[in-house]
Amino acid sequence: MDQExxxxxxxxxxELDKEKNIxxxxxxxxxxxxxxxxxxxxxxxxxxxxxxxxxxEKIDIAKTMLMCLLHDVVEIDAGDTYAYDPEGRKTQRAxxxxxxxxxxxxxxxxxRDEMRALFEEFDAxxxxxxxxxxxxxxFQPMMLNDSNGGADWVQHGVQRAQVEQRNARTGDGSAQIxxxxxxxxxxxxxxxxxxx
Numbered sequence: 015m016d017q018e019x020x021x022x023x024x025x026x027x028x029e030l031d032k033e034k035n036i037x038x039x040x041x042x043x044x045x046x047x048x049x050x051x052x053x054x055x056x057x058x059x060x061x062x063x064x065x066x067x068x069x070x071e072k073i074d075i076a077k078t079m080l081m082c083l084l085h086d087v088v089e090i091d092a093g094d095t096y097a098y099d100p101e102g103r104k105t106q107r108a109x110x111x112x113x114x115x116x117x118x119x120x121x122x123x124x125x126r127d128e129m130r131a132l133f134e135e136f137d138a139x140x141x142x143x144x145x146x147x148x149x150x151x152x153f154q155p156m157m158l159n160d161s162n163g164g165a166d167w168v169q170h171g172v173q174r175a176q177v178e179q180r181n182a183r184t185g186d187g188s189a190q191i192x193x194x195x196x197x198x199x200x201x202x203x204x205x206x207x208x209x210x
Contacts, residue, residue, distance in 0.1 A: 019122045022120060022121055022122050023121065023122065023125070025120050026117070026120040026121045026125075029090065029117060029120055030052075030087060030090075032090045033050070033051045033052040033055070033086065033087055033089065033090055034050050034051070034052045034053075035050065036050055036051040036052075036086075036089045036090065036093065036094050037049075037050055037051075037094065038050065038051060038054055038094050038155070039094075039096050039097075039166055039170070040054070040155040040158050040159060040166055041158065041159075041162055041165065041166060042158065043158055043161040043162065044161065044162070049158070051086045051087075051089050051094060054086065054154060054155070055082055055083050055084075055085065055086055056083070057154055058082040058083075058085075058147070058150040058151055058154050059079040059080075059082040059083050059150075060079075061150050061153070061154060062075065062078050062079050062082055062146060062147060062150045063075055063079060065150070065188075065191065066078070066146070068188045068190045068191050069142065069146040069149075069187060069188055070142070070145070070146075070185075070186070070187060070188055070189055071142035071145075072142070073142045073143045073146050074143055077132070077143050078143040078146055078147050080132055081132050081133075081135065081136045081143060081144060081147040082147050082150060082151070084129055084132055084133050084136070085133065085136045085137075085147065085151065087113075087117055087133075088109075088110040088113035088114050088117060088133070089110075089113070090113065090117060091109070091112065091113035091116060091117065092106070092109035092110045092112070092113040093109070095109075096170075097155075097180050098170060098172055098176050098180070114130060114133055118130040118133065136148070139183065139186070142187075145183075145186040145187035146187040146188060147187070148183065148184070148186070148187055149184045149186075149187030149188045149191055149192070150187075152180065152181045152184045152195075153184065153191055153195060156177070156181070156195060156198055157198075159202075160198045160201070160202065163205065163207055164202040164205065164207025164208055165207070167202065167207050167208050168207050171209070172208060172209070173208065173209040173210070174199055174202075174203055174208045174209065174210050177199060177208065178199070181195060
C-alpha cells in the first residue's frame with residue numbers, strides 16, 4: 015500500500031462527510047425536515063438507476079450515478095445556492111470553482127483529474143449522462159416538493175414561471191420526465207401552492 019496515496023484518499027473521504035451538514039431548502043417527503051446535500055445526491059443517484067429507461071439516449075449508468083454523487087460536493091465550501099435566489103446565483107460559479115480546486119485537490123492526481131472531469135462534465139450539460147443527471151437534479155426536489163403539497167414553493171413565494179425556467183433543459187435528458195413535471199406544475203398551480 016502506498017501510504018501517501020492512501021492518506022490523501024482518506025482525507026478526501028473524510029472531507030465528503032461534511033456534505034451531510036449542508037442543508038437544502040427542500041424538505042423530505044411527508045413534510046419532514048430539510049434534506050442535506052448528501053441525501054439529495056444519494057437520492058438522485060438511485061433515481062437515475064431506477065428511471066434510466068426514460069433517458070432520451072442510452073447512458074452509462076455507473077458514470078451517471080457517480081456524477082450525481084459528486085455534483086454537489088463543492089457545496090461543502092460554497093454552500094447551497096437556492097435555485098430561486100438570483101443574488102446567490104451571481105457568485106455561485108466562482109464559489110464552486112474555488113471549492114472544486116480545493117476539494118478534488120485533496121485526492122491523488124489521477125483520481126483528482128478523473129473526479130474533477132466528471133464534475134465538469136456534469137456542469138457542461140453536453141453528454142447524455144450529464145443531461146440525464148441534470149434531469150434527476152431537477153426532478154428530485156420537485157418530486158419531494160410535490161409530496162409536501164408544494165410547501166417549499168409556498169414558503170418562498172415561487173411562481174410557476176420560475177420553476178419552468180429552472181427546468182427548461184430537463185427535457186434534454188428525459189422528455190418523458192419533463193412531460194410528467196408539467197403535470198406536477200399544473201397540479202400545484204391548481205391547488206394554489208405555485209403562483210401562475
